[in-house]
Amino acid sequence: MDLKLLDVEPTEAERVVVDLFTGMGRDQLLPALHAVNDRVGWISQGALNHICRVLHVPPAEAYGVASFYSLFSLSERPAKITHVCVDLACQVNGAKALCDRLTDELGPAGAKSGWLRSPCLGVCEKAPAALAFEAGEVAKEQLLAPTHAGEVIAVAAAGPSHVDGERAEVPQAGSPGLRLLKRVGVVDPESLDDYRATGGYHALRTALLLGPSGVIREVSDAKLMGRGGAAFPTGRKWDATAKQPVRPHYLVCNADESEPGTFKDRLLMEGDPFAVIESMTIAGFAAGCSRGYLYLRGEYPRALHLLRNAISKARERNFLGENIMGHEGFSFDIEIRRGAGAYICGEETAIFNSIEGFRGEPRSKPPFPVEKGLFGKPTVVNNVETLVNVPVILTEGCEAYTRVGTEGSTGPKLFCLSGNVSRPGVYEVPFGTTLGELLDLAGGVPPGRELRAVLLGGAAGGFVRPDELDLPLTLEDARAAGTTLGSGVVLVLDDTADLGSFLLRIAAFFRDESCGQCVPCRIGTVRQEEALHRLVGKRPLSTSAADLQLLREVGQVMRDSSICGLGQTAWNAIESALDRLGYAEEAAK
């Protein structure tokens, strides 16, 4: 392929960082874009051109990829930029007032004023949150959470300090009986020795003794279900991949975690990064993968730092690399890929396109990933939390594991509590705990307030009423109740919350995050938002009833005819607010 490039050259700084990719291929497109963004803060024509020359990518396609991600800018902007979260949990905790102050003092959000509105930053337990970024020879990022206008303005001016050092914290830290969170906030996340001293790498040793099919049997018998939202049996996925004769096989650990209200995977990665690495290694061994990709959302600087450290220490000690732990013939290594601001890249096939250097658009299924996934090869995609259950299963045995939780939903489960709740954070409970018990654990709504509703499962989930708190949190009970546990979001709204604005934010999220590939979602999410605006603002097209009808019809086509889960679920929460919380009647008044 002869490339026709633009007649624009990169700056010296851009050239230096891009030249490091010499000899590499298209799958380095996203890392190369990050490298330029980290160095200068935006992607100029000269820089994009040079990336294309070095990686041999047509400029139109590279432009298509770069413009897909919201963390990149293709027009000039300052090196310092602060992303201010305006999503669900932050909205409930004062994000609007924060943004109003910033608008007054810095000017309206945009490149000029140096701050931008951001979708969920994944730190909902410390809302409201902001992430300050400064490009340079060493790019700096600092999470501000919980924050206030004064701090955001000060950091926006002075620039962030280097990757911030706050330790991962969970309310239950150190409590007996924790399985997934047992090290989080307790064990030094940078120390491989501490990890091993607390049982780390026992499970991998067991796995190597059991052999791949033995591991798959344990995981299947443990009835481990995926924790990323779709609740697919993990053992079945691994088995289907392991059986594919085509080589190589790949493993992708899905750490894109961008569902509003979800932050459990971040806690696991920040609090117990070696466990993520060990779990991936076991999965790779079981499914016959020689290589694993850890796809980490772009807004998790601290997790990135800790995972990089964990991977390099694991390599030094032969827990990654060739003949791992002396096991002849078992080689496995892990590469971290940073996302760049696109919720859709967490979809299990969009993630492949993103890694391969294409636009992060979902592919049509069939073929399924176990057959044709990353680079067209059989691939296992698993969520971080799903994987971290595997060492627990191998250490305790599948029988002990199935005694935790219920018949249909085995094991421990992490829930992300945020919103109007006294002690927000990630909680580990056995499946089957009721919603009410979970809320009590987190201290319930702040004193003097009354519970209004709980958003369960995230923006793609649904609402539950205060009279439904006896709902046992299991996959089967949630399904029977017409809702979902999704990614474990439990976002609490009390009587001070503004439900209309909350729903509008959900609608805006789906409109912003639609990849745009298919009509029902690309246009439907826009029409949904418009109709909801009219309903909430009491400015109906003709009557509120007609707008409600329009919403329902658009919702139905999104659910029926969208390509992927994003469009298919974009109407769920809004529908449940209308019907389950009675917002339909309120809006029609």
Add this chain to the structure above:
Amino acid sequence: MTIVEIGLPKRLVEMTLDGESVRVPEGATILDACTAKGKSIPTLCYGDTLKPANACRVCMVEVEGSRTLVPSCSRKVEPGMVVHTDSERTQHSRKLVLELLGSATDLSTTPHVDEWMSACGADPSRFGPEAETKLQPTIVDNPLYVRDYGKCIMCYKCVDACGDQWQNSFAISVAGRGFDSRISTEFSTPLPDSACVYCGNCIEVCPTGALSFKREHDKREDGTWDESAQTQTTTVCTFCGVGCNLTLHVQDNEIVKVTSPHESTVTHGNLCIKGRFGWQHVQNR
């Protein structure tokens, strides 16, 4: 396409289509089965010479046992499949997809869309006068063809034709995301500065008239475009030894556009700049 397949005869797969038992060759799509049975299913992003993009979702049908509707243009028939093309769900979906498209884009030059809309009672105006649209000025940046992206439905066909499926020029791509997604060159540079070689193969596959010959565009602008007064004559390009087939569209004794038969086993409707645009000398009078 009437490509003659040489090889083992295909096994037949049996399915039920709207209550009728149908046998189709293995590998056939639901759309193929419908076509064989004389059922017409609307399609927009499907291209007879391209791999299905599955993007427009106007061809959705109901397959029993499937949680969602499925795109008939790409879903292969499986043994025992029970398909409904006209159930309430499919009708609702078709109507809404057409309404959504019509509310955001100018479909005035998209063939068949009026018939489909009236058949299912679609009314794109019901999203109100303030519904956001993609309407925008036409881009005229070269003497050969124009791009009116207000008519673009993002079917991916031009990108696929320009890219690795046919032309390998990669001059255009989908840029942006969601409702803001668009077909674009890098940094929206004008076509003459891009990798475009003016083969016009993107125009050939465009289902909406978003891409059109400058001649057609000008005639539409001054109100002299009249398809009923046009003849189509298929002939052979005289420029080189490949001998591509050209279909000349002639109005008032003047060539107004050139297409190429998709059935051609050599070129599948693709041409180069000479065959597509190099006909002015024919009418130097």
